[in-house]
Amino acid sequence: MHTDSVTQDISATTPGAPPQESPGGAAPDPKRRLAFAVVLIAGFMDLVDTTVVNVTVPSIQRDLHADYAQIEWVIAAYVLSFAALLILSGRLGDIFGRKRVFLIGMAGFTVASLLCGVAVNPEMLIVSRFLQGAAAGLMVTQILAILHVVFPPAERGKAVAVFGAVTGSSAVFGLALGGLLVQWNLFGWQWRPIFLVNVPVGIAALIAGALVIRESRAPRRPKLDLLGMPLALAAVVLLVYPLTEGRRLGWPAWTYGMLAGALVLLAVFLAYERRRFAKVGSALVEFGVFRSRSFSVGMAVWFLFWIAVGGFFFVWTLFLQQGLGWTPMHAGLTAATFAIGVGIGAGNAPDKLVPKFGRNVLVAGGLVNAIGFIAFAVLVAHYGHSLASWQIIPVHIVSGIGFGLIVAPTLDLLLGQVPGEQAGNASGLLNTVQQLGMALGVALTGVVFFAQVGNAGGHATDEATPALKSALSGAGITSQDRLLDDFRTCVRQRADSVDPSKVPASCVESDPKTAAAFGRAVARADSVSYSSGFRTVLLLDAGILVIAAAGFLTLPKHSRPADATAVSTEPTEVTA
Known part of the structure; x- marks a missing residue:
């Protein structure tokens, strides 16, 4: 293996310049589709593991003799470490190479999955989930940046859209996969296959990734921000921990103190980063991405969207299993029909709808998703405990279509608003916003749901x-x-x-x-x-989606990707 420095046009924009077929006018990466398959599998694995545990809780409790607080930590540990690493890993990829950090994350995720699968007590499982989430955080942020580099502008939108659709619906697949594996009880291992299945897949993806993904870094290699990293990590932990654990603990005063502390640390972090950027020209968060009003507003709307979606996914499984008394497999397979709608929406949005209707596709997606939630609430009100899968499937498909219309094109649209040299940073911010939105959605809807249940x-x-x-x-x-x-x-x-x-x-x-x-x-x-609690949450989330749909109207009518008009003189190191 040898290292060359080649020129790539992935950065500064020149309005009106013609689209480049590939970075720097070079031939497109011949292995880009194989690389895409590898990162798609990796992203799917990472995000499936955010929900796969939810339907296996009873099996884990029985086998490991875990109390509910420990089970909550099994779920929260992954989310907490995953969210905490997202911003940091985006910068690490820019500095040390996205392929390198991606492969380190993949190796760590595979090892952590093995440790989860062989855990002999709750404490070992919790620690392993922390490691698994941290490794996933290292991987996920690199994926969009890798796609941004290996695909020419003409192909990039579709690749990012497919990635967004697959990973966006991975939470649903996690529910279905967890339910099936527990029901099948492979080799008498009960819940353990939900983690062990990652091991052979991870090894194969690790080998393939080493062979087909090419290395890339930021053109201007930033310096490692040794103070900014712990500040960002502490702020995210102070924010995500009380949101994840607050309801179980009864929201004691110190949880509100942590939230307030998170805001203070965030302000300190931003002030420090601005000062550092002005002094050395490099920061953990490149403020250049916020020069684009479209990116800044779009990120806020993206956050709002995931508040609604995260809250829905949380109470959805509670309603199906605790409210209707369904088995994990029954609940998981019914939930999986949501993915059919996602496929329909995502399959048509990037190539057929967005080029013609632009941002209106995102607006329609938010409204269609909201209509699906409202229809679901009507069904729950009418049928209550006698609600059947065949009645739920149509509204799942409608909601999924709206979801697919949003997640498929939004990532590409937002990343297209920033120069390619900031792709890693922007990717980390978008992934962090997504995870924080989901965490806030779970906390918000959890309070509303259980209050209404009471x-x-x-x-x-x-x-x-x-x-x-x-x-x-x-x-x-x-x-x-x-x-x-x-x-x-x-x-x-x-x-x-x-x-x-x-x-x-x-x-x-x-x-x-x-x-x-x-x-x-x-x-x-x-x-x-x-049923009463779920109806309330569905209507709340529908309202949030309507607000998000209105927010999408503030985005450019049509995307003008920064890379499609890029002319750069900055070299990017590429390892062949």
């Missing part, structure tokens, strides 16, 4: 009580006052519990004659209260 407890009890009385009478039990009091207490305590797997003492009946009827009544009450 508020609906009285109505849920009233709905389920007649059937319980009838069942008790049929079993020959005439003295029902104590049982009915226990039932009301049970419903209230379940609504107030932060651990849905924990069964309050008031919900346990030792008499076999009453236990079955009691269980059915509790399930009916759960479906009523969870």
